[in-house]
């Protein structure tokens with residue numbers, strides 16, 4: 710019998726393969742669902758933190774655990790998507806950064822660093838089915854993947870300067886891994902949110918389709934490109950492209966954390982964030 714061991718079902722829990730329907734849950738929490746298609750071996754990770762999948766400590770931890778689960782279950786690829794019809798992810802949860810408690814702020818940023826390193830450096834092929842808006846941290850998740858497909862009439866981009874904050878180096882590096890330098894610099898300095906059509910034009914997304922199902926199918930098609938490629942050779946090649954960015958953060962994690970804490974707790978950043986949040990709340994009424 711072909712057995713899969715699921716880390717989050719406990720080390721001793723064995724799940725018999727072929728006794729399940731084609732799509733099988735590997736692990737799920739209140740905030741994430743990780744399912745694998747037994748026929749293709751491709752896993753789909755659905756973010757499920759209504760209303761907008763804002764990335765708090767718990768969601769980030771679950772995302773990282775899910776990526777690791779997909780890897781340890783030897784999935785052939787991983788697709789990120791959202792359970793919302795209109796938001797892929799609203800980025801970092803402002804409630805983690807506005808009037809924060811220092812210990813929680815540290816854990817939050819450390820979890821974000823770890824999640825990014827796990828996703829950006831994953832050995833398996835990764836793709837994002839962007840079925841809604843993807844500002845800031847939402848865009849970071851998408852650009853950390855190897856392929857992006859997006860639904861029409863949404864927006865994506867690193868809008869940090871609009872909030873009065875600065876995107877860290879590794880956010881910029883993920884952008885630069887996808888966009889030409891000139892486009893990235895202009896977009897970052899303006900805090901530009903690209904429409905789906907604009908994002909496709911500059912290469913921020915690779916394809917545009919009309920439904921989430923089509924988006925997942927496109928991601929599967931992308932991951933299918935590696936069917937005949939040696940996974941070890943593929944993973945090492947990907948690593949060589951990304952290792953400098955990963956090492957830069959790995960070697961400066963503490964410094965990055967301290968810079969984040971100093972920037973976020975600065976009274977002028979707090980004031981800018983407070984005003985932005987106020988505006989967001991007014992808009993949503």
Ligand SMILES: CC/C=C\C/C=C\C/C=C\C/C=C/C(=O)SCCNC(=O)CCNC(=O)[C@H](O)C(C)(C)COP(=O)(O)OP(=O)(O)OC[C@H]1O[C@@H](n2cnc3c(N)ncnc32)[C@H](O)[C@@H]1OP(=O)(O)O
Nearest residue numbers: 763799800801802803842845846874877968969972990993
């Ligand atoms: C080394 C480092 C050194 C220095 C660096 C320093 C700082 C840099 C740190 C971090 C970088 C930051 C990264 C980020 O990701 S910041 C987050 C940026 N996100 C946004 O700007 C998105 C804001 N949201 C929206 O634009 C819209 O909500 C959205 C288009 C996503 C969806 O619109 P929709 O109309 O569908 O929903 P809303 O009615 O607007 O929202 C519903 C509800 O959700 C709340 N909300 C929205 N976004 C967030 C969020 N990111 N965090 C928390 N809460 C959020 C919104 O206020 C509404 O709440 P309520 O009014 O209570 O219903």
